Amino acid sequence: xxxxxxxxxxxxATKNYKLTSQRKLILQILxxxxxxxxxxxxxxxxxxxxxxxxGLATVYRTLELFSDLGIIQQLNFDEDRRRYExxxxxxxxxxxxxxxxxxxxxxxxxxxxxxxxxxxxxxxNFKITxxxxxxxxxxxxxx
Amino acid sequence: xxxxxxxxxxxxATKNYKLTSQRKLILQILxxxxxxxxxxxxxxxxxxxxxxxxGLATVYRTLELFSDLGIIQQLNFDEDRRRYExxxxxxxxxxxxxxxxxxxxxxxxxxxxxxxxxxxxxxxNFKITxxxxxxxxxxxxxx
DNA sequence: CTGAGTGCAAAACATTTGCATCCAG
DNA sequence: CTGGATGCAAATGTTTTGCACTCAG
Numbered sequence: 471x472x473x474x475x476x477x478x479x480x481x482x483a484t485k486n487y488k489l490t491s492q493r494k495l496i497l498q499i500l501x502x503x504x505x506x507x508x509x510x511x512x513x514x515x516x517x518x519x520x521x522x523x524x525g526l527a528t529v530y531r532t533l534e535l536f537s538d539l540g541i542i543q544q545l546n547f548d549e550d551r552r553r554y555e556x557x558x559x560x561x562x563x564x565x566x567x568x569x570x571x572x573x574x575x576x577x578x579x580x581x582x583x584x585x586x587x588x589x590x591x592x593x594x595n596f597k598i599t600x601x602x603x604x605x606x607x608x609x610x611x612x613x
Numbered sequence: 614x615x616x617x618x619x620x621x622x623x624x625x626a627t628k629n630y631k632l633t634s635q636r637k638l639i640l641q642i643l644x645x646x647x648x649x650x651x652x653x654x655x656x657x658x659x660x661x662x663x664x665x666x667x668g669l670a671t672v673y674r675t676l677e678l679f680s681d682l683g684i685i686q687q688l689n690f691d692e693d694r695r696r697y698e699x700x701x702x703x704x705x706x707x708x709x710x711x712x713x714x715x716x717x718x719x720x721x722x723x724x725x726x727x728x729x730x731x732x733x734x735x736x737x738n739f740k741i742t743x744x745x746x747x748x749x750x751x752x753x754x755x756x
Numbered sequence: 757c758t759g760a761g762t763g764c765a766a767a768a769c770a771t772t773t774g775c776a777t778c779c780a781g
Numbered sequence: 782c783t784g785g786a787t788g789c790a791a792a793t794g795t796t797t798t799g800c801a802c803t804c805a806g
Contacts, residue, residue: 607741
């Protein structure tokens with residue numbers, strides 16, 4: 471997916487940011503691990519194997535940057551740490567089933583909530599830009 | 614609302630836990646601040662005014678305990694800290710609109726998602742025990 | 757060249773834990 | 782009395798920051 475890299479390059483250019491090797495590498499790792507929900511530490515461990523001279527702080531700063539640019543999203547599974555995933559290119563929302571037993575996270579899509587969302591926005595005069603839904607329970611294995 | 618205190622007392626008794634003055638005080642503060650979403654630090658500040666000899670660690674331990682007992686719920690607004698609120702007595706779910714600009718949190722109820730939830734549970738063979746929904750956007754004031 | 761980006765170590769926070777002391781039942 | 786509960790300080794774990802050095806544009 472060479473396009474993602476080009477996207478990043480352009481995005482960075484518009485803000486006078488630079489496309490460094492570290493940023494390229496972290497983007498690549500995110501691409502290689504789509505569907506997983508990596509923490510900064512996870513990424514740091516992977517990154518170290520390929521380029522030992524990279525700092526954890528840079529991982530954090532890069533994830534922060536990518537998040538600001540909108541190419542990744544921060545996830546929060548009520549753990550002690552943040553996780554990250556590549557944003558969905560389109561508007562296809564996807565959300566999570568979180569197993570309270572083993573912590574497994576299952577993804578699902580929805581297209582049902584639009585009406586509900588519109589209604590809600592009206593009622594509270596609130597301009598909704600995104601939503602995040604999590605269902606908690608027991609997964610197949612843990613029941 | 615004397616009943617809440619009695620509830621707590623009974624709950625504690627069944628597990629051989631004790632009803633200490635600190636636990637009473639923290640329950641009272643939670644009752645006095647319904648609808649707000651207090652952090653441990655918030656509670657600690659309030660608690661200190663009324664009983665200067667109480668430790669932050671006790672606040673955390675008490676909130677943890679209350680959470681286990683199910684009388685409060687932990688909230689996570691993608692901040693750096695946890696917040697807490699008294700659980701809804703009945704099954705009435707309530708969720709949040711989070712303003713991305715000012716951080717304001719607006720509550721709303723829903724009874725719409727049941728069907729969606731059932732369907733989802735079926736499809737993924739996932740036993741859902743609760744759900745958490747957050748919508749993000751701009752509130753009335755910040756638009 | 758030059759300012760943005762990086763690595764490293766130190767700092768900053770929220771939360772947890774060890775331990776001696778205290779007190780509810 | 783006695784084990785659960787507390788206060789304090791120290792420890793932990795994640796994320797952030799200061800600063801001198803590096804490198805992409």
